[in-house]
Amino acid sequence: MKSLWSAFVKLLVLAVVGGALLATVAILAVQRQLPPLDALTDFRRTADYVPLSRYPRELIDAVVAIEDERFYVHDGIDYVGVVRAGVANLSDDLSQGASTITMQVARNFYLSRDKTYTRKLYEVLLSYRIEDALSKDEILELYLNKIYLGQGAYGFADASQTYFGKPLAQLSLAESAMLAGLPKAPSANNPVANPRRARQRQVYILRRMLELGRISHPEYDGALLEPLRLK
Template identity: 55%
Template sequence: MWFRFLAFPLALLAGLAVAAVLAVALVVALAYPNLPSLQALTEYQPKIPLRIYSAEGVLIGEFGEERRSVVSIEEVPDALKHAILAAEDERFYEHPGIDYVGVLRAAYANLVAGGRRQGASTITMQVARNFFLSSEKTATRKLYEVLLAFKIEHSLTKDQILELYVNQIYLGQRAYGFAAAAQIYFGKSLEQLSLAETAMLAGLPKAPSMYNPVANLQRSRQRQHYVLRRMSELGHITAAQYEDAVKAPLRPRREANEYAIHGEYAAEMVRQAMAERYPDEVYARGFRVYTTLRKADQEAAYVALRRGVLEY
């Protein structure tokens, strides 16, 4: 008797489930062929600024909309890889582009919190969004983001995807990619970063304008502590390393355009000459120009000129 009462609701639920699956399959079948080509990823050609150096190779000027230094995945220290994954996508090397475990965890956290508090975008989804999609929050854009993530995972290796992410992600102060951010915020290359500095940079993708240390050092420290805690929980660092990094002072550069040599006038002369010769490419092709300026001579001339002006 009771089975007859349950039969209809169960059949209705089953029918709705089948209809939902068919609807999703139809949408995917229609949308997938319209996905953009992955040529922008497979033939990655980022904008790299014009850089001008002294005779010894010291940077004296940089010009371009996007400040970026491209690095291969082999040049990325393990500590930075671990920090990025701990902060953004701990199951990156395990999931197929969509982290179903992360989706369920985020849904539960949001339900408990009574509102949207936690996202579940993977690194692959972020790559799809950064290269191909706008930042608008619509169901259509999210669908394309998911489909693109699957397409990217099918076409590229995990290391290739992570390399694209490391070089393309915006990290504040016009820095695109972690190598540029390391130089802008700390005046260092990736391999020179301390664990504390590494964790700080890894915390930037969530909200670069909010968490960068130039804008708000306190918030930057809070985010850094979260990244370090996640690294410790995932076994990437020891308890002692965690404690040392949390206590380590952060000394970010207050000015993003600090240079070791006062050669602004020379850098501007070179910029003008390059702009005349390569008007369409000068700020994006990655030109490197080496001048005849020498650091010791230039600094001596700068000090003498400044003293003379002040005494006059």
Template identity: 75%
Template sequence: MKLWSAFLKLVAMLALAAALLGALAAVVASRQLPPLDALYAFRQTPGYVSIADFPPHLAQAVVAIEDDRFYLHDGIDYVGVVRAGVANLSDDLSQGASTLTMQVARNFFLSRQKTYTRKLYEALMAYRIEHAFSKDEILELYLNKVYLGEGANGFAEAAQTYFGKRLDQLTLAECAMLAGLPKAPSANNPVVNPRRARQRQAYILQRMLELGKISRGDYDAALLEPLRLR
């Protein structure tokens, strides 16, 4: 019994030490974070699209597949991290653990190198972005910036690149197709791999249906819509 008690105390001490080291690392890293000037400047660039000008179904599709708890977390979705870790063991179509805010931080300030240091900076930048911009402004930044394959940056460019359409001309099926691109834009776009793009589209439409963003009729019609690329 004494040995067990001593073991528990040791575990508690190690956990406390790890927490303190983590907090210290976060403090040190936060002092080295870049300012958010690049985000403010980007919002003033020609061609920047306001969130009000994106089709509601497009924004809903992106949130549904990339970060369905986007409007609930503060930049880091701890529930999503656990859920994604479990889901990804068996389903490679499931969403990842990075929130939309973390992806904005990565797209503007960080590399895609998978290291603990980069993830720490990403989380700290996401937290800072959440306190500087509204949720709609963060989503707006993402929709304008993210790379979507075939040389298209942002969904306005992607709508023209893939379908030859303005944003306000996109159908629900096309919105879902474009929303599936950020995960693997070069390999899974409808030009390179239409079968994979269709699978991704169907999964996103299913998520939108489950989240109550579209009706069963909308879902069925979108699945049956032929793919018409530019």
């Protein structure tokens, strides 16, 4: 019996070592195929690109609170967030997703939305490369300019005009929270297509901002009472 157990342990160790070697070879092969980051640099030079300094603090806080609250502390992949999102999503479909802002930048610029292991591996490795090449503020800036937000709007500056007919600087806290709720399902859950769902998402984001200490109780209450006037 002892010899059988010993043989089983040896086989298990060999399987683990072999799997690790195969995974390493696969990662090295994929890394050689990763595209350069020129697309990110070129995009930042476009005429309508909006620097981070022009985004209202309330909008930035709302986006980070709902999309990637640990954005400034992880290295591109938030393993704590993955576990938390998995647990939360069992009971609350308004909760955060597992993709970080960096991963979404990698996907939006370079990858399809096909749910395959190969595509996910590319996304992870590209995220690490982006984090190594750019600052956190630069990554967030790319995200805010690129993400699709429904009604033909790409980026939050475009969405501010599309939904509210105003520039970024004039957005209220309530409006910022509404826009921050769009990336998860921009076509189906925007305030034009589905006002009720958009409102639910807005309230959830405001509550998260309050819990994270980004807004005060009076600001939270005021934003909940503010009527939204769409363009």
